[in-house]
Amino acid sequence: MVSTTTEIVYQRPESFTDVHTHYCPGCTHGTAHRLVAEVIDEMNLREETIGVAPVGCSVFAYNYFQMDFVEAAHGRAPAMATGIKRVLPENTVFTYQGDGDLASIGMAEIMHAAIRGENITVIFINNAIYGMTGGQMAPTTLTGMKTTSSPLGRDVEMTGNPVQMAEILSQVKGSGYIVRRSLHDAAHIRKAKKAIRLAFEAQNRGLGFSMVELLSSCPTNWKMSAQEALDFVGEKMVPVFPLGDYKVNPALEKLRV
Amino acid sequence: MVSTTTEIVYQRPESFTDVHTHYCPGCTHGTAHRLVAEVIDEMNLREETIGVAPVGCSVFAYNYFQMDFVEAAHGRAPAMATGIKRVLPENTVFTYQGDGDLASIGMAEIMHAAIRGENITVIFINNAIYGMTGGQMAPTTLTGMKTTSSPLGRDVEMTGNPVQMAEILSQVKGSGYIVRRSLHDAAHIRKAKKAIRLAFEAQNRGLGFSMVELLSSCPTNWKMSAQEALDFVGEKMVPVFPLGDYKVNPALEKLRV
Amino acid sequence: MEETSIIISGFGGQGTLFAGQVLAYTALDNGFEVTWIPSYGPEMRGGTAHCTVIVSEEPIGSPLVRHPDIVLAMNLPSVDKYESVMPEGGALIANSSLVNREIERENIDSLLIPANEIAETIGMSRLGNMVMIGAMIKIRPLFSLEMTQESLKSHIPERHQKTLPLNFEALEKGYKFAEEEFSAIKV
Amino acid sequence: MEETSIIISGFGGQGTLFAGQVLAYTALDNGFEVTWIPSYGPEMRGGTAHCTVIVSEEPIGSPLVRHPDIVLAMNLPSVDKYESVMPEGGALIANSSLVNREIERENIDSLLIPANEIAETIGMSRLGNMVMIGAMIKIRPLFSLEMTQESLKSHIPERHQKTLPLNFEALEKGYKFAEEEFSAIKV
């Protein structure tokens, strides 16, 4: 006996507002937002979550998530999140930060949030550039990459090598879940979502600091089409920023999501 | 045919002024100062060296070294040293920093000096406490250790684990020489001096960022006698902060000093 | 000639800022005082971009104006925004390729010009901005066509030198279109 | 009694700050206004430590004075520093264990007392500070010996309670020494 039903394979997450984002077409900030919203939906955390927006292209993140949000000073999101989490330990607190925000001006705050084992989740968007201010060099900018502040291409002699935050933060005892994922195609996006899920699970279980570094695109400042930008992530960024699990608290390993 | 001559086995280094230091009796800040002065004498660098003093008990370091010195803001010595080295690349530039200065407030500056591969030398005094301000907890304070800001002993749950800067900085590509040594007895002091020599050699050879982390004592705030404090370093600190070479540029390995 | 204020407005990517600079350079090369000031910041991304150019024989005070004497509107939002604030006797030139409505004001000079289409006839759709400039200097002859072409030639970035002839052609086509289509103020 | 200012000065570790607090507590317990202000900062480390105590029946303005009425000098540098600035008729009590010179000023009351030695006779050399206090309240009876002991008893930190008898003895010995040795102002 046979019957057909219509199922919805995918729809816009509930934790999203119905606002058109200001991101450039094809910018994977949107993808990252969506994954976070989906995870929060799945875990049913929307009403208890407090997001901390950075200064960067995602400065207006609070307009797109249907939940309580604050807007931090440039680089200080982890400090602000700490201030919140310590007085509201029962709430879920996450920061969303770019690479200039987290790896440059915010280096001390992210390091010490991890060192304290602050029980927060950090979504780290590594797009190898300063988007909002128009394409200056980030600590994550690839060697030789031309930016508006490295017009001849990043010179290792003068500016050093691209900084690998996942590797560095995994050195810190306090961290509970530190991984790097990429957003350059559907398969990797699915893996990225799993990681974000685990990061929030880590927080819920009080396992300490969790961060998901997401290799992301900036078609506008890379001066590429959306698809070219994703290809660049896959072909050029992944080799410099190896994907993988850098620190996983044993309590999470069993977990299937 | 036999003759006897009198040789001087040890004397006060030339790079020292003849000023009585303000350090507490038995404080190994003095030892560290002496080793730096000896190395600078041996390498004949006194007249081209610029030192950067921190904010901390060693704030007056410039009174004890017979060379040009500047006094940085708390934690910013690596930035100040960068500003100097970039305009005077031929000079030898070193910072001397405590663990509150380098590992707490100065985390971003030390990380980025290393990330840029800034060609400076950092002498890092890890005494597991804030000395100058009267014994508050440092990021390096041992688990369970009582300080004036952790009166019940450092609680890992609330404040995280002691931070291991040598390990963390060795993760950074730009670093040329990153080691940890201890000052708790004559043998270790001799090894520490060799390391300081190599760190300055690294700078002279343009091998990039070099740091020697020195496990040091604070009898006053640890409330111990000078010797007890050294024993504490050897017995309690060394296990938490393993001595060793964390990053050595191949060009230095051959070098015998 | 006393102070003349020009606003050039359109979508990002329509070359409004460069068009303004062409006017500014021409003014400079011909001994006028001039200021050029863009809109900047997030609204640039995706959204609209406009600049204000002021040309004068006297030193210029405010680089900004509330009531622009001349407006080059390269899209509909720009017409909607500026038509109402222009002073009597002002000149509004609108890009009919993207503006699908008439100009209502009767006490200003106005011209609808299909800048994109004209540019496409030259084979370079991005040159709609030059077409608009061409039309403008016909209707409000701050400078001659030749003066404008001279300045364009001497200030266009190296990498675009090869497109100079096309730019000239765009200017001329705009100028001609205005010559033929523009009938002075209706009232 | 109008405002009386006391400075207690010596090496770090001689208990000058605590001695001042004992006076402050005694003043408080007996209904006086009082301020206690220490020297603080690097000079504390190793170097000298001193505090200023002001006792008064009126609300106290400045907690600091230039010309202290009473000085307890526990070492030589302190005598050198304060002897000259004391007002006529002031009282200078110096710890002769560490002060190997006479007091020159003749227009002030002065007493040389071997505080360390006296303390050692009690078997607790650290109590030189209490010996000095004992002598002071004899020479300048701001409060009685009993009042002082009462307050000491009720404010001494828990961990030191057991040493209370010794502290009392030190106060008494200082008091007695002053009783016997002190002959009022020479001029």
Next chain:
Amino acid sequence: MAKELLKGNHAFAEAAVRAGVEAFYGYPITPSTEFLEHMAARMPELGRAFVQAESEVSAINMVYGAACTGKRVMTASSSPGLSLMMEGISYIAGTEVPAVVVNVMRGGPGLGNIAPSQGDYYQMVKGGGHGDYFPIVLAPANVQEAIDYISLAFDLAEKYLSIVHVIVDGNMGQMMEPAELPPMRELPEKAPDWAVRGAKGREPNILTSIYIDPEDEEVTNLRLLKRWKEIEKNEVRFEELMMEDAEFAVIGFGTAGRVASSAVREARSQGIAAGLLRPVTLAPFPEKRLEEIADQVERILVVEMNSGMMLDDVLRIVKGKVPVEFYGRMGGVTPLPDEILAEIERLSQNQGEIAGDPRNEWMARLEKQITGEK
């Protein structure tokens, strides 16, 4: 509760605890460190939040975060630490959330020293951070006053959704005085409706200081300014000593004002009709009262532990009605009563006009004086 002998920093911190502070985030710095140390012991035992931050930059941003939750939060530091907080303070002000910041001032500029100073007046009162904002600034002059005003600070911060600075100098932080601590306050159980605590059964709350459209920012600036006008109307506080019939007014805040009170009493005993105005709220400044005084007295002496900062505000308000003179000590030096008395005596003789900057004559006198002192 009876009076106890309390050390400034400990008393201030305990006062905050009693006032119901729910989070303290700070970084050690002399001469305010005992404040943090007191909190390190007290807050955890009360189950409240304490974090020794990695820096003052981080501390103020932790404060910012907690302030957004509507919890009572504060930090305490000293001069250089405050400079590092300027960005965060501007953000807090721009987001219109309540927070209390204590500054135990020391000698500057730069690393300077750890001695008592009032050299941060401009930074604290005019707003050392960027943009248009209006901090409330309280300047108590004794331990009891500080205890009382620290409680008040939280109430003002919450009433006006404002940053409140409590500024004292190192003397206040380090000295002991008899004082009475208030009883423990109840913690508020319900959250303010603007607070972020999770959007449970309501629309999300968003707290931000960004208004990308200048028109919106201007509306915000105007709202802040109007709120400030309210504060100016309601919250001016000051102390006076023998001003009723005074012919010479001394104006000083904090320790300088306190020391001046001794000098004023002494002057009176010498038959000089001196009086003291001690502003307790430096912002809002007691303008009305000063205007009255300017109409009453013959001459005004401003006394500060800096190079003459409040002096500017006094000059602005006095509008040249009477001559204003200045006496200051700088770099961590606390003036003593006899110095100020000497100034009052000089003042009471001096009929001359003060041409230009009142500091000119003082500088000449001070230079002699300190070359003498040294």
Next chain:
Amino acid sequence: MAKELLKGNHAFAEAAVRAGVEAFYGYPITPSTEFLEHMAARMPELGRAFVQAESEVSAINMVYGAACTGKRVMTASSSPGLSLMMEGISYIAGTEVPAVVVNVMRGGPGLGNIAPSQGDYYQMVKGGGHGDYFPIVLAPANVQEAIDYISLAFDLAEKYLSIVHVIVDGNMGQMMEPAELPPMRELPEKAPDWAVRGAKGREPNILTSIYIDPEDEEVTNLRLLKRWKEIEKNEVRFEELMMEDAEFAVIGFGTAGRVASSAVREARSQGIAAGLLRPVTLAPFPEKRLEEIADQVERILVVEMNSGMMLDDVLRIVKGKVPVEFYGRMGGVTPLPDEILAEIERLSQNQGEIAGDPRNEWMARLEKQITGEK
């Protein structure tokens, strides 16, 4: 050299290059970013130092370091970035080494927006950092002036061993104007004798801002203050428009002053005897000139792109001789000539006294106006 059409930020940066700046350390921030971008291209090709620092905190401390070597060094940023530099600026001032800091101001407080503003007047002019120090503040109003004053800034910094701030608003940073760049200056080959470059054949040089003994710090504070008095004597600069016979004075700096000049011209053409005073050095402020003007005119209008900051200085100096009114736009809004003209017209009619804060009436008017505009 002939005039070229130059974009503000690029012109300012190139002016610094021509003035012989040997090191630029900075961090990107709108609307000053092109300044850094220009340096990123130019400095390396000239073999001079350029570092994009990890933050403004680090940038200013890099500047501090290079300043101690006696090399010509600068940074450029915008409002929030300046707040992060306050500690470093105080250290530089306390160490008495020369440095130039450019602030391209934007709307605040907090993150605010990136539109043009003058809301950092207090922070820049009064000293947003801790302790007693006295920055020189230059406020050019057009690209040419900025070019000229950036060169001057280095000379003043070196002459007075002082911090020099050059402050403009976002309009100036973003606009293009015809201007002429100076020729390249020679770099000085010998080091100042206080500079740290290695103690070769001389006693060591030590540069620090710490004076642990308050007496020593006070001597330093006095030295700084006396130097400041010199600066006040020598370095006042301002521009005027039709002040000779003016009955109504408009006072504004930077873009506000520039826009006001259009309004003043227009007012004159309507027969209103208006004139403009545009301070170029905000510190030292043109006090003498303003005093003369206060004796000459009937009424003064202060125009700013903030909530009324320079206004305080004007009130202090005018001493109530004539009524002072205020007109400001905030939050990144640039006033237009017609607004200021309307104010001048109103002013020319208004005989009334201004009771209390001149901002009260303006606030009421502005509120109507912007609710209208929106």
Next chain:
Amino acid sequence: MPVTGWIEVDELYCKGCSLCTEACPQDVLRLDMDRLTPKGYHPAQMIEETCTGCGICAVVCPDAAITVYREKTQRKNKQRAGR
């Protein structure tokens, strides 16, 4: 009977970045060059009926503009006790 699906593109969100058209394994998506969204972009659309409802387009869409539906056939089995 094959599993079939279809998508809807919400033009409020679509920015015409064409990541979905590139990603679609069935190659059934294109940008509609004849229409502009309210924000001025050419929106994506389905041009053939062979969509399997795999959802890949939605996964890569940065603007969550796509809803994906699938028609599902299910054969109901008799439940066996104890299983």
Next chain:
Amino acid sequence: MPVTGWIEVDELYCKGCSLCTEACPQDVLRLDMDRLTPKGYHPAQMIEETCTGCGICAVVCPDAAITVYREKTQRKNKQRAGR
């Protein structure tokens, strides 16, 4: 003939921390409880002649207060050419 040595302690620098007395392998150093340095510390001193001049005390001294001397005996050999 044994190698012998001796030390000098500069009392300007010595702080009487006794790290040297603890470290001396010959146990020939003590603090002099009868004397105070200008800074008020009991300085270290040599109490026996059996110092080998090993220099360990100087290595551990945080205040570089110790100068170490050694009397050295050397037997001069005829130099061989080509070596």
